[in-house]
Amino acid sequence: EQAGKGEFDHFMLKEIHEQPTSLAQALEGRIDPENERIALSDFEPGTFADVESVQFIACGTSYHAALYGSLALNQAGIRSTALLANEYSVSAPPVDDDTLVVAVTQSGETADTLNALRQANAEGATTVTVTNVVGSTAAREADQALFIRAGPEIGVAATKTFSSQAVMLLLLGQCIAADHHGEPPADLEALLPELAAMPDAIDGLLETSEADALAEQYAHSQSYFFIGRGLGFSVALEGALKFKEITYEHAEGFASGELKHGPLALVTPETPVFAVFTGEEDEKTLKNAEEAQTRGAPVIAVCPDDHRAVDVADEHLSIPETAPDLAGLLANVQLQLVSYYAADLLDRPIDKPRNLAKSVTVE
Ligand code: AGP
Numbered sequence: 332e333q334a335g336k337g338e339f340d341h342f343m344l345k346e347i348h349e350q351p352t353s354l355a356q357a358l359e360g361r362i363d364p365e366n367e368r369i370a371l372s373d374f375e376p377g378t379f380a381d382v383e384s385v386q387f388i389a390c391g392t393s394y395h396a397a398l399y400g401s402l403a404l405n406q407a408g409i410r411s412t413a414l415l416a417n418e419y420s421v422s423a424p425p426v427d428d429d430t431l432v433v434a435v436t437q438s439g440e441t442a443d444t445l446n447a448l449r450q451a452n453a454e455g456a457t458t459v460t461v462t463n464v465v466g467s468t469a470a471r472e473a474d475q476a477l478f479i480r481a482g483p484e485i486g487v488a489a490t491k492t493f494s495s496q497a498v499m500l501l502l503l504g505q506c507i508a509a510d511h512h513g514e515p516p517a518d519l520e521a522l523l524p525e526l527a528a529m530p531d532a533i534d535g536l537l538e539t540s541e542a543d544a545l546a547e548q549y550a551h552s553q554s555y556f557f558i559g560r561g562l563g564f565s566v567a568l569e570g571a572l573k574f575k576e577i578t579y580e581h582a583e584g585f586a587s588g589e590l591k592h593g594p595l596a597l598v599t600p601e602t603p604v605f606a607v608f609t610g611e612e613d614e615k616t617l618k619n620a621e622e623a624q625t626r627g628a629p630v631i632a633v634c635p636d637d638h639r640a641v642d643v644a645d646e647h648l649s650i651p652e653t654a655p656d657l658a659g660l661l662a663n664v665q666l667q668l669v670s671y672y673a674a675d676l677l678d679r680p681i682d683k684p685r686n687l688a689k690s691v692t693v694e
Contacts, residue, residue: 335485341681343486343577347667348537350491351530353481357495358530361502364523367515369505373477379510382457383429385411388419388447390691392489392572393435393496398565400435400500403656407508407516417694419447426456431507434460435500437484437492438690439467446694448472461499463492477503486682487689488577490667493569494533494660498526501656518656525654532651533664542668545631545646550676553601555580556594556628557666558587558619559659561611566659570605570666577674577681587619600627605669606644607662608634610655617643633662 339345362369385404387397394415401413414423416434426432432451436444439462448469451458460473463481470476479495505522509515549555555574559567564586571584585594587606598604606620617640620630624645632644635658641647648669650661674681 340675341486341671343488343490343681344671346484346486346490347664347671349482350494350664351534351537353491353495354498354533355530356480356482357498358526362523362526364527367520367523369502369519369523371477371502371506373475374506377510379431379507381429382431382507382511383410385409385431385433385507386424386426386451386456387411387413387433387435388416388444388451389413389435390416390441390443392493392569393437393444395565395569395572396493396496396500397433397435398568399497399562399659400433400504402562402565403501404504404507407504409504409508409511414447416441416447417443420450423447423450426451426454428455430456432456432458433500433503434458434469434473435496436460436469437463437489437496439464439469440690440692442692442694445469445472459503461496461503463495487684487687488573488670488681493663497660498529501526522654522656525657528653529657529660532653532661535651536649536661536664539649540665540668542648542665543672545648546669546672547676548646549603549629550673552603553581553599554597555582556598556602556604556623557582557584557607558590558604558616559607559609560587560616561609562656562659563607563609563611563616563662566607566609566663566666567605569663570607570670573667573670574673576687577670577679577684578677579679579684580673580677587616590619591622595622595626598623598626598628600629603629603631605631605633605666606640607659608632608638608640609658609662613638613640620644633665
């Protein structure tokens, strides 16, 4: 097992560091920045012309990637929603021939997600799965499969597969929007070079990250809160899930605007607040973070170096400048590292957290 980890102490850290490669693999042959094109060879142009709405179904980290993809699709003018697969049988909105249901699942074997996929198939929706595992049940049962090509992920905590899922959902969303509107989304031209630059951006971030020192500083806090807005909200949820999963400490993710509607009562000097800035109404998120800071909470801003939040926050985790659609994914890598180093300091069994399985094949 040690041999498989290479120079790293844990698979999780290895997999975090594999993200430049796994993302490059996900993108290879699928984007063409020079000609401003996305080419998902799995789908003929026009495949999604009749799609009127999209439902994403997923669990856990894959659900957070689904939220990311769903919001980006809404921003591209297509009605979409992300649903927890385990709630689907009781809360699914109606589907018809014009509904596309996208099952997002790293393993392709999650029972809750397969059940929801089967329900969508039975109700006549067109189905696609976005998965890492060729030959998985989801890949066989969905009408079509889009593979994220992240390579095997051994750590129970999903890391590199989240980044690849989110990027593939952005690409899929751009294709759906292009087919639906009959022309590529307006921001595609700006997005493609930034997408192509993501592997290098993550590489640079991994080399310069100060997440280990930050984790050491706050590793013995009472609770950890993660806030964000828009795409940053899904990253806040994912940051909190990762933190609780491997540190066993209490962590929660909130939409930053929700803090004042209840969670602020929990905020004390013992509850660090990680604020994710993605360029979506950042001023409001900063105001929300300051409200927590006024109650004594240390605020850690996750944002580029020249962001106004750096002057306000107590601490800063730096991310490279990129397109707004991608900033959250860079912030997420910093949060993965914070969780990892905090769990390591607390001496947790990082790759195999108690009570959890890599693939949950029971309902
Ligand atoms: C993530 O760190 C978890 N291990 C878990 O939430 C996981 O994402 C979830 O069980 C879904 O798995 P899947 O992507 O294989 O369907």
